[in-house]
Amino acid sequence: MGNVMRVADLPTPALVVNTPAITRNLDTMSAALPGARLRPHVKAHKCTALAREQATRGHVGFTCATPRELLGLADAGLTENLLLANESVADARLRAMADCGANVTVAVDSEATIDAAARNGINNVLIDVNVGIPRCGIPADEAGALADVARARGLTVLGTMGYEGHAVLVPDRAERTTLTDTSMATLERAHAAVGGNILSGGGTGTYDVNTTATEIQAGSYALMDTAYAKLGIPFELALAVVATVIHTNAKWSVADCGLKALGMDHGDPTIDDATVIFCSDEHVTFAPNTPVRVGDRVLVWPAHIDPTVAYHDAMHLADGPGVDASVIDRWAVDLRGWDPPT
Ligand SMILES: Cc1ncc(COP(=O)(O)O)c(C=O)c1O
Numbered sequence: 282m283g284n285v286m287r288v289a290d291l292p293t294p295a296l297v298v299n300t301p302a303i304t305r306n307l308d309t310m311s312a313a314l315p316g317a318r319l320r321p322h323v324k325a326h327k328c329t330a331l332a333r334e335q336a337t338r339g340h341v342g343f344t345c346a347t348p349r350e351l352l353g354l355a356d357a358g359l360t361e362n363l364l365l366a367n368e369s370v371a372d373a374r375l376r377a378m379a380d381c382g383a384n385v386t387v388a389v390d391s392e393a394t395i396d397a398a399a400r401n402g403i404n405n406v407l408i409d410v411n412v413g414i415p416r417c418g419i420p421a422d423e424a425g426a427l428a429d430v431a432r433a434r435g436l437t438v439l440g441t442m443g444y445e446g447h448a449v450l451v452p453d454r455a456e457r458t459t460l461t462d463t464s465m466a467t468l469e470r471a472h473a474a475v476g477g478n479i480l481s482g483g484g485t486g487t488y489d490v491n492t493t494a495t496e497i498q499a500g501s502y503a504l505m506d507t508a509y510a511k512l513g514i515p516f517e518l519a520l521a522v523v524a525t526v527i528h529t530n531a532k533w534s535v536a537d538c539g540l541k542a543l544g545m546d547h548g549d550p551t552i553d554d555a556t557v558i559f560c561s562d563e564h565v566t567f568a569p570n571t572p573v574r575v576g577d578r579v580l581v582w583p584a585h586i587d588p589t590v591a592y593h594d595a596m597h598l599a600d601g602p603g604v605d606a607s608v609i610d611r612w613a614v615d616l617r618g619w620d621p622p623t
Contacts, residue, residue, distance in 0.1 A: 288597070289578040289604040293525045294542040296589075296596040297580070300609065302519035303331075303503055309515050310502050311338040314488060320344045320364060320481065322500030325587050327616035328596065329357040331503060344481075344498040348374035353616040355381040362386075364481065366442060366498060368394045368409065368417050375401035377621050388442050390419040392430055399434040406436050407481060410471040412443035412464035421467045425474025440479030443468035444498065449486030450547075452511055458490040465493035485509055485516070506586040508547040520596065521580035522550075522589070523604060524565065526573045534573050538581045539563040544588025551582045578604040591617055 288297050310319060316339045323332055324346035332343060332354060342362035345351040348371065351363050360383035367388055369375055378385050379402035388409040389395045398406055408428050411418030419427055428438045448460035465482065472480050483497035486509060491497060501509055504520040524538035536552075539560045543550055549557045555569040565581060573579065580603070583589040590596070595613050599606035615622075 286608040287604070288523050288599050288606050288608060291523055291597055291608065293536075293578070294522045294538040294581075294593075296593045296614075297521050297523045297608075298504065298596045298598045298612075299517075299519050299521075299602050299606075300598045300600055302517045302602070306503050306505065306516045306519055307334055307338055310488070310499065311340070314497055314499075315339060317342055317496060319488075320362075320496040320498050321503070322346070322366070322484070322498045323350050323354065323616060325500030325590070326504055326596075327590055327614050328612050329353060329359065329615055330612040331596075332357070332359055335503070342496065344500070347616075347619060348378055349619050349621060350616045351378055351383070351385065352381055352621050355383040356622050360384065364388070364407070364442075366407075366409075366444070366481070370394060370397040372397065372401055374621065375403055379403050386439055388417070389431060389436075390417050390427070392427075395427070395431045395434055395436065399431075399436055404437055405439050406431055407440055407442040407477075407479060408438060408471065408475050410441050410443040410468055412445050412467045412482070413448070413460070414444065414446040416444075416446065418443060421471035424471035428475040438475060438477050440477030440481070440495075441468055441472045441475050442479075442481040443471070444482055444484065445487060445491070446484065449484040450508055450512070451486070454490070454512075457486060457512075461487045461491050462493075465491060469493060485514065486512055488514070501586050504586050504590070506547070506589070507551055507582050507584045509586075518582055520586060520590070521582050524579055524581050526575055526577040526579060527564075529573060529575060533558060533566050533568050535564050535566050536579050536581065537563060538565050542589070542592055543581070543583050544585035544592075546588065547584035550584055552579050553582075555579070580604065590614055 445464035524536035
């Protein structure tokens with residue numbers, strides 16, 4: 282067994298997945314939202330191997346944030362039902378999606394995005410409705426008229442989409458539910474004017490309180506992060522960055538996992554049995570409760586999974602928690618970047 286690689290043997294910083302934990306997360310979600318009730322968002326993991334795990338559990342429709350993600354899934358043979366839940370006016374990318382051999386739907390929220398979809402051969406659209414987060418999406422009152430414009434351009438309007446991103450991380454479940462209900466009432470109002478069968482919305486934080494959307498676009502639930510872990514939802518932290526201790530002194534220690542290996546917009550990462558002091562480009566400075574030595578490995582838990590994964594080329598699958606676990610597989614983070622696959 283001399284050549285079994287352990288997590289502690291990986292060059293650092295590196296993404297490590299606790300395989301039993303991710304398996305439990307995938308199974309828990311599949312039991313809660315079986316089949317087409319879940320349209321997993323791949324932006325949270327950018328990994329076709331993980332998307333296949335989701336498809337194996339019956340979720341064959343996927344949500345994408347970028348044309349790159351959608352085209353990568355199509356290349357991997359996951360062609361059944363792909364939604365670009367985002368606006369695009371990029372002719373070449375829309376054309377590539379129309380020609381990729383997958384069943385493709387794109388979100389539109391303006392005449393300009395409808396024009397772009399129609400002139401590049403896209404057939405199916407969802408009208409993206411603003412349900413409370415200041416991002417894309419048309420006001421609900423204007424959604425019906427926009428659907429008419431889309432139909433007049435020859436597009437098939439399959440329904441509406443509205444993402445309650447301002448609700449998903451609200452810690453109090455009752456408050457999260459109220460915000461979600463208000464958002465989904467807005468989406469239903471728009472939907473009554475738009476028509477179609479799909480009301481797409483929801484995320485990891487609202488997967489069980491959003492009972493209006495016909496499909497939930499959750500993504501983070503598979504790998505999780507410390508921000509979502511605070512909600513008390515039944516998903517475990519399954520992804521960490523393994524780092525090497527490169528300095529210690531009487532007051533603090535330093536490991537080689539900084540801003541360039543971590544999504545930081547939800548705050549500092551955490552390290553077990555330690556207090557994180559701050560991160561800089563290639564360093565995390567922390568105060569361990571139990572002394573560490575230069576060369577030791579530590580697991581750094583990110584606060585925001587999506588941008589963390591996007592910094593890395595691969596995830597290393599371990600057969601359990603901790604740095605002594607064995608590495609049993611490697612999944613490429615193959616949906617990164619913006620250019621179509623070559
Ligand atoms: C359009 C859309 N749907 C769904 C989600 C939910 O993703 P998650 O489950 O990671 O919260 C997001 C996340 O930002 C999103 O942008």
